[in-house]
C-alpha cells in the first residue's frame with residue numbers, strides 16, 4: 446500500500462492555501478465543507494476566492510509566500526503556477542512536518558486527495574494513488590449508485606441510538622447482531638425510502654422488544670416492478686430489495702435474467718399467471734404474502750413491468766393493508782415504455798400523436814367490451830397489453846369505429862430482451878400476418894402513426910435467434 450487512508454478532523458483548524466487562482470478555489474470548497482479555517486496567501490485573488498472573502502468564509506493575506514506563514518497551520522495546499530514557490534511551500538511544510546499537497550505535482554505531496562462520495566457522516570474515498578484520476582472517478586461513479594443517498598441519514602439515526610443500544614446490550618456480540626439486523630432489515634429500508642419518523646419509531650420499538658421477548662418481528666412485503674425483461678432496466682431500489690429478500694414470489698413475466706439478480710439463498714415461489722392457467726389464484730397469492738410476512742420474512746413480490754399497470758398490485762397491497770403488514774411499492778418500467786423504446790417507436794410525437802392510451806386487450810368471455818369510440822381517435826397512440834388472442838377483433842373494431850384500415854400497427858414480442866421481435870403491418874393486414882407467423886408471448890400491440898417512425902429510429906438489434 447503506497448498511502449495510508451485516513452480522515453482528518455479539520456474543524457476550526459487553520460489550513461493554508463497558497464495561490465489565489467481557480468485551481469486553489471477548487472480545493473477551498475472541500476476544506477470549508479470539513480469545517481476548516483482557511484487562510485489564503487496570494488498577492489491577487491480570482492473571482493471565486495474574492496467572493497468567499499467578502500462572505501467572510503475565508504481569510505486572505507495579501508502577501509508573497511514565506512516559510513514562517515506555515516507555523517500555525519495543520520495542513521497546506523499549494524496551487525500556484527510558479528514552480529519555485531510550489532517547491533518552497535513543500536520544503537517549508539516538510540521541515541515543519543505539516544502534511545502538504547502541491548496540486549498536480551505528486552512528487553511534492555505528502556498526502557493526496559481521494560475521489561469522494563459524500564453521504565455525511567458516511568464518506569467513501571477512492572484513490573488510485575495518482576495512477577489514474579479518471580479510473581478513480583469511474584469507480585466513484587459506481588459507488589455512487591451502490592450507496593443510496595439516504596445512507597447519511599441512516600448513519601445519523603444509528604448514532605442517535607448508539608448509546609442506548611450499548612447500555613441495553615452489554616455483550617458486543619449481541620450489539621453487533623442487533624445492528625446488523627437493523628441495518629439490513631425493514632427499519633433501514635424505511636429510512637432509505639424517506640420514511641424517517643416511521644424508521645425511528647420502529648427502531649425504538651425493536652429495541653424494546655428485542656430486549657424483553659424473543660418473538661419474531663413482523664416481516665415486510667416489497668411489491669417490486671421488475672421491468673419488461675432487460676435486467677438493466679431495473680431501478681436501484683428494486684435491485685437493492687431483491688438482494689435482501691428472504692423469499693421472492695414471482696410471475697411468469699419476470700425474465701430469467703431479472704430473477705437471477707435475486708439474493709442467491711432466497712426462496713423462490715412461482716406464482717404463475719399463464720393465460721387461463723393461473724398457477725396460484727390471486728386470492729391465494731394475497732394470503733401467501735401475508736403469511737410469509739407474519740413469519741418475519743422479507744418478501745419481494747416481483748412483477749413484470751410496473752406493479753400498478755395491469756399488475757393487480759392494488760389488490761395485493763389492499764390485503765396487506767387490512768392485515769397491518771408493512772409494505773412498499775417500487776415502480777418499474779412498464780412494457781409499453783420498454784417495448785416502444787426498444788422498437789424505435791416514440792409513443793407520442795408532435796406531428797403524429799398527442800396522447801397515448803394503455804388498454805387491456807384481454808377480452809372477458811371472448812367478448813369485446815371496450816369503449817371503441819374513445820379509442821378510435823386521431824392523433825392518438827394505442828398500446829394493447831394482453832392483446833394477442835384478441836388481435837383480430839381489436840383491429841376489426843378499430844376500423845369499424847373510424848380508424849383507417851391503413852393505420853400502421855406493430856406487434857412487439859418479448860420486448861427489450863435478446864429475443865425481441867417486431868412485426869409491422871396495418872390494422873387490416875396485421876391479423877393475417879400473425880396467423881402465418883409463430884409468435885411467442887409476451888406481446889404488445891401498438892397502433893398509431895408513430896409506428897412508421899420505426900423505419901428511421903430503430904436502433905436495437907437483438908442478437909438471439911427466435
Ligand code: SAH
Pocket residue numbers: 673674698748749750751752753754755756778779780781784829830831832857858859860861862887888889890
Ligand atoms: N405490469 C406489466 C403488465 C402486466 S400484463 C407492465 O407494466 O408491463 C401482461 C402483458 O404485458 C402481456 O400480455 C404483454 O402484453 C405485456 N408485456 C409485458 N412484458 C412484455 C414484453 N417484454 N414484451 C411485450 N409485451 C410485454
